[in-house]
Amino acid sequence: MYSLYSWGSPFKAEGLYSFDPACISIQTYLQLSKAEWQLHNVSSTSVSPNNCLPALTCGQAVIESGFWRIVEFLKSEGYDLNAGLDEEQLSQSTAYISLVQDSLVDALLFSWYLVSENFVESIRPRLAKLFGFPLSLFIPTQLRDHAEHRLESRGIHSVVTTETNTASESNSSTNTTFLRSKIPRIYLLAKDGFKSHEDKSTNPVYAQAKKCLDALSKKLDKKEYFFGAKPTALDTVVYGYLSPMLYPDLPQSTLKSMIIDEFPNLSEFCDRIHAQMEPPSMGPEQNWAAGVGSMVKQNALQFASLRSYSLPSTQDDPELASKIISVAGALGVFFGYAIYKGILSVPGTRSKTSVALPSQVISTSDILSVVKGGSS
Numbered sequence: 001m002y003s004l005y006s007w008g009s010p011f012k013a014e015g016l017y018s019f020d021p022a023c024i025s026i027q028t029y030l031q032l033s034k035a036e037w038q039l040h041n042v043s044s045t046s047v048s049p050n051n052c053l054p055a056l057t058c059g060q061a062v063i064e065s066g067f068w069r070i071v072e073f074l075k076s077e078g079y080d081l082n083a084g085l086d087e088e089q090l091s092q093s094t095a096y097i098s099l100v101q102d103s104l105v106d107a108l109l110f111s112w113y114l115v116s117e118n119f120v121e122s123i124r125p126r127l128a129k130l131f132g133f134p135l136s137l138f139i140p141t142q143l144r145d146h147a148e149h150r151l152e153s154r155g156i157h158s159v160v161t162t163e164t165n166t167a168s169e170s171n172s173s174t175n176t177t178f179l180r181s182k183i184p185r186i187y188l189l190a191k192d193g194f195k196s197h198e199d200k201s202t203n204p205v206y207a208q209a210k211k212c213l214d215a216l217s218k219k220l221d222k223k224e225y226f227f228g229a230k231p232t233a234l235d236t237v238v239y240g241y242l243s244p245m246l247y248p249d250l251p252q253s254t255l256k257s258m259i260i261d262e263f264p265n266l267s268e269f270c271d272r273i274h275a276q277m278e279p280p281s282m283g284p285e286q287n288w289a290a291g292v293g294s295m296v297k298q299n300a301l302q303f304a305s306l307r308s309y310s311l312p313s314t315q316d317d318p319e320l321a322s323k324i325i326s327v328a329g330a331l332g333v334f335f336g337y338a339i340y341k342g343i344l345s346v347p348g349t350r351s352k353t354s355v356a357l358p359s360q361v362i363s364t365s366d367i368l369s370v371v372k373g374g375s376s
Contacts, residue, residue: 001036002063003283005055006047008041010126014247015274017041019127021105022067023054025240028208030073032231033079040283041129043139048285090229093234096219096226099212104241106156111245113147113257118250138139156205200223206315210262217263231273237268238297239273246270 006023007015017039018024030037031158048055048065055065056073064073074080082090112123119140127143128136216238220226226234245255246267261268 001038001058002030003038003057005032005040005042005053005057007053008043008130010130010245011248014249015277016243017280018054018245019109019244020053021241021244022101023120023240024243025067025237026054026056026070027280028236028239028273028277029074029233030079031280032236033074033081034080035074035077037280038283039280043135064160067237078081081230081236084230085227085232087149093227096216096234097237099215100237100241103208103212103243105204106151106154107255108245109147110156110203110205111250111252113144114151115250115252117252120142121251122248123250152206157358159361196281206258209255210258211333213259213263213266217266220265220269222265225269235273239270242266243274247274276322 005024006018006027007020009018011019017022017027018041021260027039032162038198045051045053045055047062047072049055049062050065052065054067054070064070075082082093085093111118113119124140124144125141131139216226223229226238242259246259249299250256
């Protein structure tokens with residue numbers, strides 16, 4: 001039996017078992033190819049030799065990681081969804097997969113992380129619950145920052161608007177905008193007093209996604225799957241990227257409305273595959289405490305290697321002790337204030353079994369495979 005290590009999911013109630021489209025794609029491939037596999041939700045890429053998820057293992061050995069590598073391995077094992085395709089169809093499949101992985105991911109990231117209402121009211125709370133305390137304090141924000149950086153590097157910017165409802169508000173719009181700019185957005189959103197980064201269908205990121213959806217819709221036409229009556233790798237990828245747009249409920253759901261209203265054959269296609277996606281056999285999940293311990297151990301080893309495996313002493317840095325006390329004190333004040341204000345709560349003790357493979361907490365460099373490139 002294969003073990004698939006995948007980013008976890010805040011959308012299990014909706015029938016999705018990861019928040020990463022690449023991970024969902026491989027899960028779908030394994031399901032439709034009838035392979036025997038078990039799913040392990042992790043919060044680190046350390047199980048993969050190239051720091052990439054999803055990762056497929058057999059026993060304690062990592063076989064392959066990344067979408068294409070896993071597909072090629074499964075093909076050699078006799079689980080080849082593309083077995084019935086000729087060379088021209090294989091070329092078409094590769095081209096469409098590249099189009100999906102490059103074009104649709106930007107729209108998904110924009111909708112999840114840069115539409116403030118979606119991020120504050122839905123995505124951030126779900127991710128915080130998924131990762132748990134204390135990772136919930138910074139992982140959702142890191143994901144948003146990575147998404148924003150990726151989109152800005154591709155020339156995609158969010159549109160900030162201020163809505164006014166009365167003539168008097170319109171006359172004082174300049175002062176209102178100035179005052180609101182001084183108030184934290186999360187507070188304004190909680191009070192329904194301001195909406196920024198609104199989910200407008202006219203945003204260029206949606207125009208790009210619409211071109212991709214139109215091409216996919218025409219390719220699918222009235223067929224059950226993209227190349228006929230049997231699913232292929234292309235079908236798993238399209239489902240992997242469209243399902244996070246269709247099934248989670250968001251306050252502003254331009255992508256979902258666009259797919260259902262303008263490309264109903266794609267919506268029906270996803271529903272057909274969604275109905276076949278049975279809950280996978282679940283392996284032990286990664287314990288956040290083990291992840292934090294692994295991170296501390298790794299950083300300690302890295303620091304020791306830089307100092308020729310010698311620990312720092314007060315002779316090297318006479319102020320070292322006071323620095324450590326200052327940092328510890330600052331952290332104590334921060335967590336105390338956060339708990340007092342209700343920004344976070346300490347979860348109850350839960351019994352979990354750690355993943356058998358070595359693990360470490362998420363780092364900034366390995367946050368989300370889709371953010372770093374959209375494909376593997």
